[in-house]
Amino acid sequence: MAIFLKAYQGYSGPVSASYERMLVIFRYALADVFQSRLFIAFYFVSLLLPVGLMCFLYVYHNLELLLTFEVPLDDLPTIDGTFFAVAMQIPQNSLLLILVMVIGPSMISPDLRNNAMPLYLSRPISLSNYIVGKLLVLVFLGSIMTWVPGTLLFFLQAFLGGEGWLGDNLHLLLAAAISSLLWIICLSLLAFAISAYVKWKAVARIFFFGVILIGSILGQVIEETFGGVGAYIVNLFAAQEVILTNLYQADPDFLGFVPSMPIEVALAQFFVVSVVALILLARRIKQYQGVV
Amino acid sequence: MTESLGSEERSTAASSEAAASVLPGGESTARSANTLDSSAESTDSAQLQSSVIELDSLCVNYDKPVLDSLSAEMRGSCIGLLGPNGAGKTTLLNTLLGFKRPSSGKASILGHDLKSGNQWVRSMVGYMPERDAFIAGMTGIRFVRMMAELSGLSSKVALERAHEVFFYVGLGEARYRNVESYSLGMKQLAKLAQAIVHGPRLLFLDEPTNGLDPPARARMLQLIREIRDSGDTHIIIASHLLQDIESCCDEVLVLKEGRIAKYCNLEEERRSNRQFLLMQIRGDEIAFVEGLRNLGCEVALPNRRRIKAIIPEELDISQLYELAESLSVQIRNLDYKRDSLEDIFLRAMDAD
Numbered sequence: 001m002a003i004f005l006k007a008y009q010g011y012s013g014p015v016s017a018s019y020e021r022m023l024v025i026f027r028y029a030l031a032d033v034f035q036s037r038l039f040i041a042f043y044f045v046s047l048l049l050p051v052g053l054m055c056f057l058y059v060y061h062n063l064e065l066l067l068t069f070e071v072p073l074d075d076l077p078t079i080d081g082t083f084f085a086v087a088m089q090i091p092q093n094s095l096l097l098i099l100v101m102v103i104g105p106s107m108i109s110p111d112l113r114n115n116a117m118p119l120y121l122s123r124p125i126s127l128s129n130y131i132v133g134k135l136l137v138l139v140f141l142g143s144i145m146t147w148v149p150g151t152l153l154f155f156l157q158a159f160l161g162g163e164g165w166l167g168d169n170l171h172l173l174l175a176a177a178i179s180s181l182l183w184i185i186c187l188s189l190l191a192f193a194i195s196a197y198v199k200w201k202a203v204a205r206i207f208f209f210g211v212i213l214i215g216s217i218l219g220q221v222i223e224e225t226f227g228g229v230g231a232y233i234v235n236l237f238a239a240q241e242v243i244l245t246n247l248y249q250a251d252p253d254f255l256g257f258v259p260s261m262p263i264e265v266a267l268a269q270f271f272v273v274s275v276v277a278l279i280l281l282a283r284r285i286k287q288y289q290g291v292v
Numbered sequence: 293m294t295e296s297l298g299s300e301e302r303s304t305a306a307s308s309e310a311a312a313s314v315l316p317g318g319e320s321t322a323r324s325a326n327t328l329d330s331s332a333e334s335t336d337s338a339q340l341q342s343s344v345i346e347l348d349s350l351c352v353n354y355d356k357p358v359l360d361s362l363s364a365e366m367r368g369s370c371i372g373l374l375g376p377n378g379a380g381k382t383t384l385l386n387t388l389l390g391f392k393r394p395s396s397g398k399a400s401i402l403g404h405d406l407k408s409g410n411q412w413v414r415s416m417v418g419y420m421p422e423r424d425a426f427i428a429g430m431t432g433i434r435f436v437r438m439m440a441e442l443s444g445l446s447s448k449v450a451l452e453r454a455h456e457v458f459f460y461v462g463l464g465e466a467r468y469r470n471v472e473s474y475s476l477g478m479k480q481l482a483k484l485a486q487a488i489v490h491g492p493r494l495l496f497l498d499e500p501t502n503g504l505d506p507p508a509r510a511r512m513l514q515l516i517r518e519i520r521d522s523g524d525t526h527i528i529i530a531s532h533l534l535q536d537i538e539s540c541c542d543e544v545l546v547l548k549e550g551r552i553a554k555y556c557n558l559e560e561e562r563r564s565n566r567q568f569l570l571m572q573i574r575g576d577e578i579a580f581v582e583g584l585r586n587l588g589c590e591v592a593l594p595n596r597r598r599i600k601a602i603i604p605e606e607l608d609i610s611q612l613y614e615l616a617e618s619l620s621v622q623i624r625n626l627d628y629k630r631d632s633l634e635d636i637f638l639r640a641m642d643a644d
Contacts, residue, residue, distance in 0.1 A: 007460075007518065007522065008460060008488065008515075008518055008519050008522045008524070008525075009491065009522060009524055010491035010492070010493065010522070010524030010525060011445065011449075011453065011490050011491025012491070013445070013446075013449055014446070015415060015443070015444030015445065016441075016444045016445070016446065018411070021441070021442055021443075021444060024438065024441040024442050025442070028434075028438050032429060035429070110427070110428035110429070111427065111428075113428070114424065114425065114426050114427065114428050115421065115423050115424060115425040115426075116425055116426060116427045116428075118389070118391070118419065118421050118425060119419070119421070119425050119426075119427070119439060119486065120442065121390075121391065122389050122390075122391075122414060122417065122418075122419040122496075123414055123415070123439070123442045123443050124411045124412075124414040124415040124442075124443065124444060125414075125442055126411075289391050
């Protein structure tokens with residue numbers, strides 16, 4: 001029977017579970033992201049550093065190669081928390097900032113601009129399903145950029161570095177995961193919230209970068225004018241430095257300027273920014289969900 | 293001649309599973325019962341006969357009451373939602389779709405309370421919004437497939453049904469084009485396609501013929517009637533176009549200032565006035581009127597030579613001609629008047 005001769009009939013087959021429907025949003029959004037060749041190129045480049053560091057670790061533990069290339073052994077860095085934070089986490093976090101800035105605003109604002117929210121939310125998915133589905137895209141891509149290669153690097157070093165190293169540096173695993181996920185989730189929600197209000201992707205990207213940058217500059221201005229740790233509460237970069245220093249047990253001298261802020265304050269700062277962004281985002285989406 | 297939309301997907305699924313399934317549940321009833329109300333299965337088959345939407349003193353407030361104590365039990369297969377701007381149609385749609393919470397009272401769809409069974413209700417409804425609504429950067433087929441998957445269909449079945457539904461609405465050749473490139477009429481059809489792809493039990497159509505040219509409008513109305521006649525789906529149409537409502541709906545709900553001004557079955561409403569006649573005669577008017585009264589008619593004379601008569605059920609029109617012949621009266625004009633939807637609507641608007 002030709003397809004065009006068919007008449008309408010209801011569906012009476014099985015239906016998927018709630019979490020599967022949330023993953024539909026994730027799957028489609030992820031596929032959309034990879035439609036851009038520019039993004040694929042960027043993402044490929046962003047993974048070069050971890051690969052390079054793996055090669056470095058291999059060479060680092062290969063005395064023959066070091067002697068062949070006449071590398072002065074005394075100049076080689078110690079492979080510890082400071083190395084992981086400075087060589088891996090900070091550069092990858094910077095790339096993550098660019099990643100979120102590029103694709104974050106394109107996740108939600110087109111749906112709002114094209115009145116797609118009633119289409120989503122008239123189906124058996126909730127607002128939180130929708131947000132989590134979109135957020136998972138950035139968590140997935142960001143994880144592959146940051147803590148996943150960090151973990152691989154850790155195990156490679158543990159394998160090459162001998163038995164004692166793994167036991168002494170187990171905290172690095174947790175440090176990589178926590179610091180990366182905090183950075184990913186906070187930035188993503190901020191990007192979503194901004195794009196929900198600004199709508200146009202290009203403008204949202206500028207706003208997003210502006211908010212991060214202005215927070216950082218404002219923090220420095222307040223610190224120079226009034227002094228005290230309180231100034232850094234509006235500076236996400238300062239909070240990130242504090243978290244990295246503490247979790248990686250890294251030497252602050254190698255991380256640049258690290259304010260003497262307790263890690264609890266830095267964590268609270270990420271939490272507050274994320275919650276505020278989430279509330280603003282949810283409120284905005286609710287404005288669009290109804291029939292107008 | 294025609295074959296059901298779901299025939300191919302049923303052949304690809306295990307036949308025993310498909311045969312056992314009555315609701316979205318079928319094969320994986322236990323699995324879906326975790327997320328959707330399992331009691332749906334027992335009640336569902338009876339829903340086509342029982343109430344589709346039940347409103348029980350439903351109130352919705354913003355700053356002021358927008359819907360004021362609505363109570364109705366709607367059973368029609370296609371229900372028109374009418375009312376002037378600001379009457380509360382949009383708010384009622386928002387509430388039924390679960391976007392707005394009632395301030396008091398309750399509403400249930402297909403026997404499920406909106407508050408407790410919201411997820412189940414949403415899995416059972418399809419919604420076609422009035423305004424342009426699509427997901428950017430997607431081809432038509434991908435858009436509709438995604439919507440089907442979001443409604444709980446598996447990826448494979450969603451793709452099959454997306455293809456089928458695109459051909460069904462007449463967009464088969466354009467299904468690989470980007471939705472943004474569609475004309476207004478095509479977008480309307482794409483919106484209808486996404487609303488019906490998962491085979492909803494209740495379909496909300498908000499101004500479905502908005503902006504369509506006459507052939508496209510006729511096509512859309514034909515599709516709506518076909519869906520209605522399939523018996524699988526109840527339809528709620530909100531529209532300003534009375535002709536559209538009249539051609540598709542069997543019941544209408546007229547809202548006025550947040551209250552129900554009229555809820556009626558169109559056919560019954562028309563039938564109640566089907567004996568209403570307007571006549572223009574030449575001859576002995578008094579004798580003719582007397583004769584009509586003797587036949588059991590209620591007669592009024594709005595002006596000279598025009599007679600308005602409500603004739604009893606058992607009276608045949610031919611008896612009027614016999615009466616006229618016996619009195620040598622000429623019936624120059626006889627208007628067999630039926631109430632149009634416009635009459636019903638205007639009466640509802642005029643009533644306090």
